Amino acid sequence: xxxxxxxxxxxxxxxxxxxxxxxxxxxxxxxxxxxxxxxxxxxxxxxxxxxxxxxxxxxxxxxxxxxxxxxxxxxxxxxxxxxxxxxxxxxxxxxxxxxxxxxxxxxxxxxxxxxxxxxxxxxxxxxxxxxxxxxxxxxxxxxxxxxxxxxxxxxxxxxxxxxxxxxxxxxxxxxxxxxxxxxxxxxxxxxxxxxxxxxxxxxxxxxxxxxxxxxxxxxxxxxxxxxxxxxxxxxxxxxxxxxxxxxxxxxxxxxxxxxxxxxxxxxxxxxxxxxxxxxxxxxxxxxxxxxxxxxxxxxxxxxxxxxxxxxxxxxxxxxxxxxxxxxxxxxxxxxxxxxxxxxxxxxxxxxxxxxxxxxxxxxxxxx
Amino acid sequence: xxxxxxxxxxxxxxxxxxxxxxxxxxxxxxxxxxxxxxxxxxxxxxxxxxxxxxxxxxxxxxxxxxxxxxxxxxxxxxxxxxxxxxxxxxxxxxxxxxxxxxxxxxxxxxxxxxxxxxxxxxxxxxxxxxxxxxxxxxxxxxxxxxxxxxxxxxxxxxxxxxxxxxxxxxxxxxxxxxxxxxxxxxxxxxxxxxxxxxxxxxxxxxxxxxxxxxxxxxxxxxxxxxxxxxxxxxxxxxxxxxxxxxxxxxxxxxxxxxxxxxxxxxxxxxxxxxxxxx
Numbered sequence: 001x002x003x004x005x006x007x008x009x010x011x012x013x014x015x016x017x018x019x020x021x022x023x024x025x026x027x028x029x030x031x032x033x034x035x036x037x038x039x040x041x042x043x044x045x046x047x048x049x050x051x052x053x054x055x056x057x058x059x060x061x062x063x064x065x066x067x068x069x070x071x072x073x074x075x076x077x078x079x080x081x082x083x084x085x086x087x088x089x090x091x092x093x094x095x096x097x098x099x100x101x102x103x104x105x106x107x108x109x110x111x112x113x114x115x116x117x118x119x120x121x122x123x124x125x126x127x128x129x130x131x132x133x134x135x136x137x138x139x140x141x142x143x144x145x146x147x148x149x150x151x152x153x154x155x156x157x158x159x160x161x162x163x164x165x166x167x168x169x170x171x172x173x174x175x176x177x178x179x180x181x182x183x184x185x186x187x188x189x190x191x192x193x194x195x196x197x198x199x200x201x202x203x204x205x206x207x208x209x210x211x212x213x214x215x216x217x218x219x220x221x222x223x224x225x226x227x228x229x230x231x232x233x234x235x236x237x238x239x240x241x242x243x244x245x246x247x248x249x250x251x252x253x254x255x256x257x258x259x260x261x262x263x264x265x266x267x268x269x270x271x272x273x274x275x276x277x278x279x280x281x282x283x284x285x286x287x288x289x290x291x292x293x294x295x296x297x298x299x300x301x302x303x304x305x306x307x308x309x310x311x312x313x314x315x316x317x318x319x320x321x322x323x324x325x326x327x328x329x330x331x332x333x334x335x336x337x338x339x340x341x342x343x344x345x346x347x348x349x350x351x352x353x354x355x356x357x358x359x360x361x362x363x364x365x366x367x
Numbered sequence: 368x369x370x371x372x373x374x375x376x377x378x379x380x381x382x383x384x385x386x387x388x389x390x391x392x393x394x395x396x397x398x399x400x401x402x403x404x405x406x407x408x409x410x411x412x413x414x415x416x417x418x419x420x421x422x423x424x425x426x427x428x429x430x431x432x433x434x435x436x437x438x439x440x441x442x443x444x445x446x447x448x449x450x451x452x453x454x455x456x457x458x459x460x461x462x463x464x465x466x467x468x469x470x471x472x473x474x475x476x477x478x479x480x481x482x483x484x485x486x487x488x489x490x491x492x493x494x495x496x497x498x499x500x501x502x503x504x505x506x507x508x509x510x511x512x513x514x515x516x517x518x519x520x521x522x523x524x525x526x527x528x529x530x531x532x533x534x535x536x537x538x539x540x541x542x543x544x545x546x547x548x549x550x551x552x553x554x555x556x557x558x559x560x561x562x563x564x565x566x567x568x569x570x571x572x573x574x575x576x577x578x579x580x581x582x583x584x585x586x587x588x589x590x591x592x593x594x595x596x597x598x599x600x601x602x603x604x605x606x607x608x609x610x611x612x613x614x615x616x617x618x619x620x621x622x623x624x625x626x627x628x629x630x631x632x633x634x635x636x637x638x639x640x641x642x643x644x645x
Binding site: 047325345 | 485488489490492493494495496497498500501502503504505506507508577581584585588589590591601604608611612614617618621622624625628629631632633636
């Protein structure tokens with residue numbers, strides 16, 4: 001049996017870099033033991049806060065201007081008050097300490113454009129992004145896994161070639177172009193999906209419990225509202241789902257091709273098992289593990305893709321929030337949003353890794 | 368003196384071998400040519416015909432006009448003059464920062480290695496585009512901010528790659544021989560190790576061109592890169608989002624971007640299959 005531990009490439013590159021999804025061998029820290037990951041987690045989170053602190057402290061020409069806006073910065077009193085309030089006159093390590101202290105108390109700063117606490121605004125937007133990310137992930141798995149299996153089972157067939165073309169297009173397509181195309185075709189021409197927004201303006205949103213509107217509507221016993229939210233969710237979820245479905249199709253195909261060359265497949269064939277059973281059960285189970293391990297990494301791409309897709313489809317999540325913040329140069333909001341996405345990404349990956357360790361006992365040995 | 372060995376793959380790696388690669392390379396060549404020739408073959412991308420605002424594709428305007436009555440075809444052709452060099456600059460900058468850092472880290476080892484690699488881990492742990500957005504926003508919207516921001520999240524790739532190459536190469540006989548003849552560490556690194564690591568780094572850089580171009584266009588789409596009225600593919604799509612009924616204003620620049628990235632990835636696919644490039 002091909003006994004290699006298949007490790008995904010790190011979420012590198014600046015965009016959906018899905019070109020080389022598989023790494024074989026033991027290089028790279030991702031699949032190292034769970035214990036190690038748990039130990040490094042606090043350092044990783046601390047490093048993230050340090051990075052965001054240094055970016056917000058050093059990159060803008062003048063932090064006071066960045067935080068107060070140009071009008072506020074003209075007022076010397078306001079600048080002094082700002083510097084005193086944020087401790088910008090104190091030594092650097094002390095400033096970082098103040099920043100950490102504020103973070104731990106849930107204070108992510110105040111938005112320049114709305115004058116509201118960024119933490120409140122992000123808390124309202126985050127469940128929407130999570131809802132979208134989960135829906136998009138489901139769509140991408142529903143597209144990617146069957147396509148990958150069929151392409152691997154019928155190598156060099158027309159279907160395999162079409163899958164190859166689809167994956168090439170998928171990994172080359174920026175989410176914002178596909179979102180526009182989908183908006184043009186699925187909404188404006190065909191009217192198959194609901195347009196921008198999260199809920200029909202004539203419907204009342206359900207009382208917020210989880211913030212995930214489909215769940216909240218069901219909890220409130222309003223299936224019609226839940227259905228309408230789902231209808232609005234289709235457009236962004238399908239756009240992100242197609243792009244990542246292409247990525248999954250490529251991964252599933254290549255691991256399935258490897259698996260189908262394995263000795264255990266030859267044994268199964270020798271036993272006279274039907275091909276469908278070999279592909280669907282023996283080989284697929286082998287290919288599933290690396291595929292699932294990519295789910296965590298895909299979340300990072302989904303969060304990044306959400307910035308443009310949410311903006312175009314009017315989905316009120318963290319992505320659209322960050323777009324609005326970036327275009328208004330609402331600096332505290334951008335930094336806090338980045339930190340939130342970073343932390344969420346790290347935690348999602350940790351959960352996936354823990355589940356992965358349960359699903360595949362070999363993980364511990366691979367370190 | 369540069370010493371290379373027979374087994375080093377050399378830049379032969381980049382020669383296209385399959386029909387798909389030739390197609391990819393041709394499309395890349397066409398876009399580069401169009402970008403260079405744009406001022407000669409197309410109209411002024413900034414000229415506004417107020418009466419012709421948002422007119423559908425026609426003989427006079429094959430790609431239609433945008434919301435200010437500018438010819439979309441001319442803007443797409445001129446857009447390549449911004450989009451393509453931005454992608455190239457990002458990759459060059461990321462390479463110029465990442466390769467020396469990674470090579471030095473792998474060569475010197477010790478605390479420098481730890482520091483560079485932990486920083487790389489940290490940058491890998493964040494969604495790259497999101498971090499690039501934050502950096503670009505901090506620097507203020509401009510072309511150079513976008514380039515610096517993306518290069519800032521991309522360089523760890525090259526640092527890891529160069530470090531890996533150096534770690535492998537430093538054990539090779541021709542490097543050991545070089546050291547045995549009394550060459551200083553700097554000489555060994557500069558004259559023997561780096562030239563032998565160059566082909567693989569170049570290959571990855573070429574393959575990354577698609578990713579970098581997409582990222583640059585995305586930041587421009589988000590308003591943090593190329594500023595209006597300068598034509599750029601991402602920025603054009605961004606402006607045209609306001610007028611969804613005029614599909615031509617957004618889809619033509621969008622397709623231009625996708626076709627270029629598809630071409631780069633088409634050219635790169637063969638290297639994937641051979642498992643080269645990393």
